[in-house]
Amino acid sequence: MSWRIGIDIGGAFTDLYGINVNTGESAWVKVESTPPNFEVGVLNGIKELETKGIYLKDVSQVIHGQTVVINTIITRSGAKVGFITTYGYDILEIQRANRRDIFNFKYKKPTPFVSRYMTEWINERIDSDGSIYKPLDEEEVKRATVSLLKKGAESFAIGFINSYQNPAHEIKAKEIVEKVLKEKGIEKPLVTISSDLSREWREYERFNTAVLNAYVQPLFVEYIEKLEKALKEKGFNGIFYLTLAAGGMATLEYAKKFPITTVEGGPIAGIMGGIILGKLLGENNIIVIDGGSTTTKAGLAKDLKAQVSTEYWIEQDEWNAGYPTRVPVINIHEIGTGGTSIVWLDETGNLQVGPKAAGARPGPACYGMGGEKPTLTDAYVTSGYLNPEHLLGGKLTINQSLAENSFVEISKQLKLNTKDTAFGAVKIANDNSSNLIRLISIKKGYDPREFTLIAHGGSGPMFAPFIAEELGIPKIIIPAIPSGVFNAWGMIGLDIRHELVQTSIIPIQENDDFIKFLNSTFEKLENTIKNTFEEEGIDSKTVEIQRFLDIKYEGQAHTLKVPVPCGQLSVREISSISTSFHAAHFNEFGFNLPNSRLEIVNFHIVGLHRVEHPKIEKQIKHGSLEDACLGKRKIYDGTNDVLVPTYKKEKLPTNVTIEGPCVIEGDTSTIIVTEAFKANHDEYGNIIMTRK
Numbered sequence: 001m002s003w004r005i006g007i008d009i010g011g012a013f014t015d016l017y018g019i020n021v022n023t024g025e026s027a028w029v030k031v032e033s034t035p036p037n038f039e040v041g042v043l044n045g046i047k048e049l050e051t052k053g054i055y056l057k058d059v060s061q062v063i064h065g066q067t068v069v070i071n072t073i074i075t076r077s078g079a080k081v082g083f084i085t086t087y088g089y090d091i092l093e094i095q096r097a098n099r100r101d102i103f104n105f106k107y108k109k110p111t112p113f114v115s116r117y118m119t120e121w122i123n124e125r126i127d128s129d130g131s132i133y134k135p136l137d138e139e140e141v142k143r144a145t146v147s148l149l150k151k152g153a154e155s156f157a158i159g160f161i162n163s164y165q166n167p168a169h170e171i172k173a174k175e176i177v178e179k180v181l182k183e184k185g186i187e188k189p190l191v192t193i194s195s196d197l198s199r200e201w202r203e204y205e206r207f208n209t210a211v212l213n214a215y216v217q218p219l220f221v222e223y224i225e226k227l228e229k230a231l232k233e234k235g236f237n238g239i240f241y242l243t244l245a246a247g248g249m250a251t252l253e254y255a256k257k258f259p260i261t262t263v264e265g266g267p268i269a270g271i272m273g274g275i276i277l278g279k280l281l282g283e284n285n286i287i288v289i290d291g292g293s294t295t296t297k298a299g300l301a302k303d304l305k306a307q308v309s310t311e312y313w314i315e316q317d318e319w320n321a322g323y324p325t326r327v328p329v330i331n332i333h334e335i336g337t338g339g340t341s342i343v344w345l346d347e348t349g350n351l352q353v354g355p356k357a358a359g360a361r362p363g364p365a366c367y368g369m370g371g372e373k374p375t376l377t378d379a380y381v382t383s384g385y386l387n388p389e390h391l392l393g394g395k396l397t398i399n400q401s402l403a404e405n406s407f408v409e410i411s412k413q414l415k416l417n418t419k420d421t422a423f424g425a426v427k428i429a430n431d432n433s434s435n436l437i438r439l440i441s442i443k444k445g446y447d448p449r450e451f452t453l454i455a456h457g458g459s460g461p462m463f464a465p466f467i468a469e470e471l472g473i474p475k476i477i478i479p480a481i482p483s484g485v486f487n488a489w490g491m492i493g494l495d496i497r498h499e500l501v502q503t504s505i506i507p508i509q510e511n512d513d514f515i516k517f518l519n520s521t522f523e524k525l526e527n528t529i530k531n532t533f534e535e536e537g538i539d540s541k542t543v544e545i546q547r548f549l550d551i552k553y554e555g556q557a558h559t560l561k562v563p564v565p566c567g568q569l570s571v572r573e574i575s576s577i578s579t580s581f582h583a584a585h586f587n588e589f590g591f592n593l594p595n596s597r598l599e600i601v602n603f604h605i606v607g608l609h610r611v612e613h614p615k616i617e618k619q620i621k622h623g624s625l626e627d628a629c630l631g632k633r634k635i636y637d638g639t640n641d642v643l644v645p646t647y648k649k650e651k652l653p654t655n656v657t658i659e660g661p662c663v664i665e666g667d668t669s670t671i672i673v674t675e676a677f678k679a680n681h682d683e684y685g686n687i688i689m690t691r692k
Helices: 038-050 068-074 138-150 168-183 203-233 252-257 265-281 376-383 400-405 408-414 418-440 460-471 483-491 512-535 571-589
Strands: 003-009 013-020 026-032 059-065 081-086 119-122 132-134 155-159 191-193 239-243 249-251 286-291 296-302 312-314 323-325 332-335 341-345 351-357 452-456 475-478 496-507 543-553 560-564 598-609 629-636 641-648 657-659 662-665 670-673 677-681 687-691
Touching: 003 038, 003 265, 003 483, 013 038, 013 483, 026 038, 026 483, 038 203, 059 265, 059 483, 068 203, 068 312, 081 138, 081 203, 119 138, 138 168, 155 168, 155 203, 168 191, 191 203, 203 239, 203 252, 203 323, 239 252, 239 265, 249 252, 265 286, 265 296, 265 332, 265 452, 265 483, 286 418, 286 460, 296 418, 332 418, 341 376, 341 408, 341 418, 351 376, 351 418, 376 400, 376 418, 376 629, 400 418, 408 418, 418 460, 418 629, 452 460, 452 483, 460 475, 460 670, 460 687, 496 512, 512 543, 512 571, 512 598, 543 571, 560 571, 629 662, 657 662, 670 677
Parallel strands: 003 059, 059 239, 081 119, 081 155, 155 191, 286 452, 452 475, 641 662
Antiparallel strands: 003 013, 013 026, 239 249, 249 496, 286 296, 296 332, 312 323, 341 351, 475 687, 496 598, 543 560, 543 598, 629 641, 657 677, 662 670, 677 687
């Protein structure tokens, strides 16, 4: 069993990438996604891989990134959740008293995923120091479970006050709920407790995480088990992994218990793939943009270190506070702009792109599958940027006249011709993508001019030069790995990852008692992490441990994460940790308070079982630029039709340099090189675009 396969499901396409770890051979396929039965698309992809000589009986690992979790939340198609909590607490209704933008009159308070009708309150209480103030009433838990079942609960979440300090009541309540459900004939009860997902303070965030986990769990487990069964029937006997939002992967059983930890797993694999590519090419600071069919995602890695946060908000935008989750997630942002995003007019008559999308079916009008509404893909075809005859290396037929006709109605309303309307949609999409990069760079205190942009996905290489011109980014890399399957490739290089975050608020001191507490807490958390790996059949001696502390100045509300050396800590290390925090605070906020008292809030432990990353081999290609030339095509630049050369990416000779403007067509994406750039085809097969 020498093959490893990465599987990434997107809104319109499902991507599979296989690598033979012994020979270095690779193969990929891109098939249509099949919502809501996504497993059908995966199996269609498996069939195509078989035509390339890859059979599941020879596969040791399947690493799967999926959109089931995030789509279930966004479309509100999850389970009916019954919530059990401490008597007298309405935290899910009250939420946070502070508003992110107090002057925003469009602000809308999020509607909880569990109503008060589906909530039961238990007369128990644990104090903030972890001591039991009021014991758990077990009979009350039984009555609450029966009551919620009668109301139609399909999944259960339990969140008690201060369980991050002492989870005893939550653990006992879970046992009771599971027992009652089994007595009622439910063989596989689904019960989530907040302390299993997070041991951090802030009850609203922790409870909401538990509720969202319970909300998506039934649908997620059903999907994964159906896919697992189908793969086994086809001969798969290897290990099935799910990608994690923190940039690693975990076993199937872990993911079924905690599906919320897999949210955004696909796009995050692209960030990790970008880091692998950055190391190869000596690029220390990278921005990775993934232009997909329905959304565009972007993340940043300074010094090739992905930024992991345990505070992630779903559906947060300028009007909505969003829904918090307390699980480790690499910091990414996304917007509803992609290849199948619908172009439309708002109530004021202004042109808009997305967030609604045509998806795989009916898709853009130019696909000829019944779609009539104009999409961004239709705009690119009408403007001349995309091949008017076919995409995906000839697999997908394109109808230019259908693309142009889709813009007729909107053009009449705007009193423009179809080309001007289509080009306007392209400009808006490019502006949206530029703003996305601003969110992860300028807004966070980073200068995009000091970063290299790695662009992948079906539409990422089309957005990239326009973004770079707008923000002054000096270099763009289009990976040698086919852009449209880059996420699936990145999954194959993910490490097996587990982590724990535990709140324990204590002032930093340089005395023996404090140092003893610090060392004992880290040791206890590390042993828990190692035991988790052992349960999965991984020797804990092979696990790499990383330590972090979330620290703040006394009186502050929020923290900064600081790395901590492994091993026994002494006064010297404590001093170094304090110095690191002051420096981090200055970098983040432009000032620090070196004489102020510091407080530890969270202990954060990461355990990694390293997996060998896929290698990008040199691929020297001979020939001439003329051999790769497909001819010339007219592109509309907003004023005139400009005749530009087009090239086939897979036929470009090594180390050739092409002056913009031009178009380079790959099997999974189209690369636009604007007038401001020149493109070099390097020895690994990457397209490196630099300013002239």
